[in-house]
Amino acid sequence: MRQPESDQAMASVVSRNIAALLERRQAEERSKGAQERLADAITSFTGSMTFVYIHLVLFGAWILINVGWLTFLPRFDPTLVILAMFASVEAIFLSTFVLISQNRMQASADRRAELNLHIDLLAEHEVTRIITLLTAIGEKLGVEESRNPELEELTKDVQPEKVLDTMDQVEQENKEE
Template sequence: MDTTPTNTQSHHPAVLAQAAQRAADLQIRIADAITSYAGSMPFVYIHIVVFAVWMTFLESKPWPTLTLVVSLEAIFLSTFVMIGQNRQAAFQQAKADHDFNQQELELKTNTEITRQIHSLTKDLHKRLAEESRS
């Protein structure tokens, strides 16, 4: 299998496989979208504005409800982080497996080439020894 990057394939096969798997599963696409948005600065800015408005204008004593909301949000966001970490671990394992298989194939090929070179060298030495005797 040729892993040389070409115009049609510029990523590692494990990356392409993971992208295809993620594109095929609606739940994964939703988790990716939430994780991507939650890790952005607009997410932070919106929270700053919402919490500031809530604490300043909407409730006179926002702390119990605010604590509940923030705790629930932290639970869900940490779950999305763990989902992402699990996917990353699976990706790293797939990449490591692919790389191992490629290295094993290369090792076998190099070993066979080395054996052929050794055999040709022995034949060459044998012929040269025979010619020098004649």
């Protein structure tokens, strides 16, 4: 079944956008330094079930040996202090690697949010212009709806800084209550 021409155009635009986003993601991956790649690899591995299984085996064996349940092996940490120290040092390093990856991911999310804001502002501006144009056409043709008072409000450009100021003011008022 053949798609209508408008669906094909839509599909090509969507395909182009997907390809551009994938290329951007791949370029970001290629531009990562060795340290970032290492931190991501460690974070990825430590967030896997393989890591959990390895720890279950190692820590389980350590505990079984040192509480004396495996009598054929000598106890080397009967108070489990060395195990606790090992786990604490490991936790410090793992949390650092996770924070490094999260910081990079947050920076990427911030860039995407800024891009979304720019696109939204552009779309808002375009819609405002379209409403202005359609209202003028409607008035010229004598369409009653073109005299709707809401349309006058919609033809005004949104100023993002005023919206942010209003949001901050409302948030501050809510905190004071």
